[in-house]
Amino acid sequence: MKTSLIGSKVSTAVMLLTTALFMSGAGFSAKAEDVNAVYQQGRAAYYKGDMQTAFQLLSRVAAANPKHAETANMLAYIRAHHQPADNSLKTQYASVTLPKVEMADVTLAEAIEALRALSKNASGGKVVPNVIVKGEELGQKKLSLSLSNVPLNEALNYVTQLVGAKATYDKHAVILSSQADTVTTTTDTK
Structure with a gap:
């Protein structure tokens, strides 16, 4: 459990750092914090089982930081195992x-x-x-x-x-x- 928690914190820190590097101009830290907030909401929705909300939020994170591995993994799982809610x-x-x-x-x-x-x-x-x-x-x-x-x-x-x-x-x-x-x-x- 400790290793998982540490890995999650390291992953979040890496995501913040890489997002900050991709952002330019004043206020990049605010943008990184916004991306982190969206990531945390998406991650929480994912682990609660709300895959539609998780997909929407994590897609925004992936757009801001396409190299974030944990986001990519969660999105891949959602795409493979869950059909989007049907308004079809x-x-x-x-x-x-x-x-x-x-x-x-x-x-x-x-x-x-x-x-x-x-x-x-x-x-x-x-x-x-x-x-x-x-x-x-x-x-x-x-x-x-x-x-x-x-x-x-x-x-x-x-x-x-x-x-x-x-x-x-x-x-x-x-x-x-x-x-x-x-x-x-x-x-x-x-």
């Missing part, structure tokens, strides 16, 4: 429940249009999914589906699975691509 399409789409979804022998493109209309009605016009289908061939695949009281994101997943596609939630749209597009193979020919 997936969360937005999960909040819309479709009362009834009935589709028989429709193409993927037609199914997407039907889900858009059902979502618009269920959300009072607030949520209309943006969906991009990669490839004409994929858009023409047929499916049949009958669901009740299902969240929009799950309905999209079922439709995607039925045509053998993969859904990727981007910032502004769901991108549907065939499974063959997501799997790459290499062969050596000599």
Whole structure:
């Protein structure tokens, strides 16, 4: 425990020193103290398990001092093990429940249009999914589906699975691509 505490204090001192060296002009010590305060808040959030706050604060520290190893390590761990809080399409789409979804022998493109209309009605016009289908061939695949009281994101997943596609939630749209597009193979020919 003592070694960890000493290492932490040394790490903080090194961070302050390197930050001070990178700062120029009068008031550099105030800037270094500000960076240290942000670092301490980010570190505290990290050890409390509040990864979203920790990520935001530690990203500011990394911008001011990209060579601070402990900050870089914590940010790497957060990126690898924690997804950011969802203000994403997936969360937005999960909040819309479709009362009834009935589709028989429709193409993927037609199914997407039907889900858009059902979502618009269920959300009072607030949520209309943006969906991009990669490839004409994929858009023409047929499916049949009958669901009740299902969240929009799950309905999209079922439709995607039925045509053998993969859904990727981007910032502004769901991108549907065939499974063959997501799997790459290499062969050596000599």
